[in-house]
Amino acid sequence: MDTLKVRDAKDVEEVVRAAIANEQPLEIIGHGSKRSIGHAMATNAVLDLSALNAVTSYEPNELIVTLQAGAPLADVLALIDAKNQQFAFEPMDTAPLLGTPALGTIGGMIAAGLAGPRRIRAGGARDHLLGAHAVSGFGDSFKTGGKVVKNVTGYDLCKLLAGSWGTLSVMTEVTLKVMPKPEAERTLLLRGLDDAAANKAMTAALGSPYDVSAAAHLPKSTFRTKTEGLGDLASDGESLTMLRLEGITSSAAHRAGSLRDLLAPFGAAALIEDAPSAALWAMIRDVLPFAAGGALGAWPVWRI
Known part of the structure; x- marks a missing residue:
């Protein structure tokens, strides 16, 4: 050629x-x-x-x-x-x-x-x-x-x-x-939600006034513990639902607290900040659970 x-x-x-x-x-x-x-x-x-x-x-x-x-x-x-x-x-x-x-x-x-x-x-x-x-x-x-x-x-x-x-x-x-770049980044983590509950939680967050900049749900079949640089975000077999807020530090912190209260019916949300949060969303951005050699590495991947 x-x-x-x-x-x-x-x-x-x-x-x-x-x-x-x-x-x-x-x-x-x-x-x-x-x-x-x-x-x-x-x-x-x-x-x-x-x-x-x-x-x-x-x-x-x-x-x-x-x-x-x-x-x-x-x-x-x-x-x-x-x-x-x-x-x-x-x-x-x-x-x-x-x-x-x-x-x-x-x-x-x-x-x-x-x-x-x-x-x-x-x-x-x-x-x-x-x-x-x-x-x-x-x-x-x-x-x-x-x-x-x-x-x-x-x-x-x-x-x-x-x-x-x-x-x-x-x-x-x-x-x-x-x-x-935003001054600060905060991510709320909800553990153990099934797909339907996670959908409701993300819908509530995205429809709120708290300016959520990203939402994602990792079912338990796609998530593995000890993700590099992130420590133990979830125990084995546990799903993870994530919601990101960005902006100046005081605003991001205030909105994260308010969103945590809004999502209380779905469970207690953990909070990660700045560098660990950025590493988590880089993993989502690059769909690492589907990557070669990953949990689903042998599956075909479709972009829809």
Whole structure:
């Protein structure tokens, strides 16, 4: 299989036009970390964007970052973390689930459209993609969106590109919104609820005024004790229902106390704070109970 490495958007145009002329579909990759998701591509050529890896601009005070599509996700996360900022949609790390090296690019993150547990409050990748430069299936470069939220006239193509898996265009550069990290994080843990009771508890929490930023239920068949870095969160065979609150420390603490009172009919809720809470939600974000070698590692995993 031919691998075509490009240096800039002009190279991408030429490769796409050559593929059109030869009636040859292209597989588009950055690091190829998500290639095992879905059906294999029936193609003899791979368009490799990994050399388009620059950070074009980062303006922390304006909460925007512009990146080439092949920029390594880990490097970008480290860059914005140094300014105490984050992608609010919590992009998933697919490496544990797929059993692959911890790689991935910004373009792959947008193309896959994967988001984490904060999506219920912050939205998905599509809601944080402000603008993009891309090459269409006709081999023409185009620009959509820009560097501010309210600048779209006509079709908001950014929403189409997120989650399109490279079927609509080849993204070469994207502009994303970043957000400050919350000062504090609190997670309430309810142990031993069955699925129906957990559903009622999460529904009550999400319908409350306490601004819950994530909710999850781990049935006993998916949870294992002594999760790395988290200690014993539940005894063997016990389910775990989790609810996260974030914000300034005084607010998060007050809301956690009020939510605990609201959920008292479901049992006494334990509380974990900050780093242990973040580690727990990273585990949920990356669906570690389903990861290769995990409790359900032999099962097929469906994203619905």
